[in-house]
Amino acid sequence: MYGNRSEDPDASDRPSLPDRRFAALRGCERLLSGVRPQSIRERLADLAGPLPDAAPEPGAAPEPADAPEQAGAPAPDGAGGPPAVPDLDGRPDQYGDGVVRTLEQRVAELLGTEDAVFFPTGTMAQQVALRIHAEAAGPRTVATHPLAHTDRHERHALGVLSGLRTLWPTTEPRQPTAEELRALDEPYAALSLELPLRDAGFVLPGWPELVELAAVVREEHGAALHLDGARIWESAVALGRPLPEVTALADSVYISFYKTLGGISGAALVGRGGFVRTARAWRHRYGGQLYQQWPFALAALTGLERELPRLPEYVAHARTVAGALVRAFAAVPGARVHPAPPHTHQFQLWLPYRAGELEEAGLGLAEDTGIGLFGAWRECGPPGLAMTEVTVAAPALDWTGADVAVAAAAFLDRLPPGRS
């Protein structure tokens, strides 16, 4: 996990899997999932360059035949506003002023909240948000989901470090319902809702369901609604609502800068002024008040200008790509695109092979033909199946359904025979 090589003496001559994937995808002319990985030198040049023109390239619009209902959804509110241009000839930030404060103000403006506070990680940001809600409400209990990041990927920090108990309205791999919330038999301080629920396949509630959930939490239960909005950007697009309309449902929202927006690292909490002030105090205690963070802030500002306006295209085109993958793997027993159609610009693809076989087929195809289809594969479900998460971003926009079909057939040709 920390870059240690195997003890196998031959291993030192072979690149690690991440290094091999980095080289293979950088060499590709076309990428279906994700973006071309950049070297450290390229990222540095990007930070020093001017903020890019956010206008989409000509011809990058989704095919009309596949345009989903969300294609007409408004761009996230404020995304077309004046960019917050940092002064590269000014001084670096110190403990959150300067370019970090510029980023916080830009985020609060985009999300329509009173204030925002930068955090180094979502793991810290969400513990702080839920702790504040718990201390205001009394019970140190929060309602979460067993597939949420807080419950699954943070070494139980909510309980172990922050002293919060969790209640699960549902354990099904989907968003909870208002009825399930009403059926909880213990008081809770806050519901934490991950939008979309990544480990269930980036699934969202419908807009009416989300509004009802918020009403149950806030009006019937007198609790707080916290949104894990690491992917709030595309969630708003998929829900067909401006960002401020989504955040207005909640008492606090965590957002991330390095996933959809392509930043380096970093997150933020948004909410009312008093909440954000208290979050700054707890951020200090958790060790999140860094001396300088200008590289993270610069990259996040670039992501807000460059990626945010393009998300409606990505979300719309994901349906084209997902539909083509369903058809391409229709004859493969057990193959599955989930959800179909996708809710955002990300979705799961399941195929009946070992992860290593699928990695090798994809890397071989990329290395031999310059066509990169998928990222990493994991065996995390039923035996005999492996899963990859497909992310439809700028490089996928010029893939037609026919392009996907041809590349998928070439990919299948590289897999061991007999199981498809």
Next chain:
Amino acid sequence: MYGNRSEDPDASDRPSLPDRRFAALRGCERLLSGVRPQSIRERLADLAGPLPDAAPEPGAAPEPADAPEQAGAPAPDGAGGPPAVPDLDGRPDQYGDGVVRTLEQRVAELLGTEDAVFFPTGTMAQQVALRIHAEAAGPRTVATHPLAHTDRHERHALGVLSGLRTLWPTTEPRQPTAEELRALDEPYAALSLELPLRDAGFVLPGWPELVELAAVVREEHGAALHLDGARIWESAVALGRPLPEVTALADSVYISFYKTLGGISGAALVGRGGFVRTARAWRHRYGGQLYQQWPFALAALTGLERELPRLPEYVAHARTVAGALVRAFAAVPGARVHPAPPHTHQFQLWLPYRAGELEEAGLGLAEDTGIGLFGAWRECGPPGLAMTEVTVAAPALDWTGADVAVAAAAFLDRLPPGRS
């Protein structure tokens, strides 16, 4: 604190004090304290450039007449070793591999420990270290100092977040003694010793005292010794010992990359392999497992190559500068250099004026003459006195005692009459 301007309508036309200081010190031809502040653009160029030649400039050696006993101390062990050169054309780190792992290995090598783990802040690193010692030992009590960073500048996080009680062997503004440790009437899991104790004036114990403290903690009390080694680099120089000999006294050491070494942000914990593995787990829970941290790691590697070999010069020359300041302000009632002579390359200077008057005199001198003497002033002691921390680094090396005397006289001329 977070960059908010005053409501005074005239204030928006005036630069903030940090912005004015940044501009004034950048315009200086000569600096006595600290280093010339860099803009974001300069720092980016520095990250993209080759690692600098660590050889000192000709003529930068301290004056022989003032050379202290430490002048002959060995350079920190390994400082002359081969640099760990990061591959800028490689991929960025992910969750601590790549260039971050390179930095960790370099630090473990320099300090002579089994392993090292990068942290975003010292506030997080030290809570993790002391928590691990407490959980191994049983009592959730650690011995600290009321002037230590953990006790003074972290919003009581040791207790509030990490559930650790503190015991103070002494409240005097100096390092504790072995006798004071022996007199503690409660068991404790670890002694946390800040080297040097910054808020007491960057004061160190002598080497024999440090060895005795370690023996009492580890042998007599069966507790762990943790070093707050944010400034371990110059502490080893001043103690006249190689870095590994200092760290060998302790069970864990926290080190910082952005103070003496001039990095962007970041810290590390070093110790035995098992300790470091557990520290990684807790780092994750505190929210310190960032997606990418290559800017911090690159800047830290540069600092290790550029600054570490020069620290013996800085520590030696600090005695010259401090002695000249003592003489320059000898006629000013209440003026004080502390400690005299300084223990490291940093020390306090106290003068009988308001902080604002001293700031204005220093900024005016810098703006009018290109000579920068001091950084920020604070009123943190007896009424009528303000204090600045003087840092003797590369820009101060060519200042003779006579240069200091001339500049200090010009500085005094700009202060209000009647109080000196």
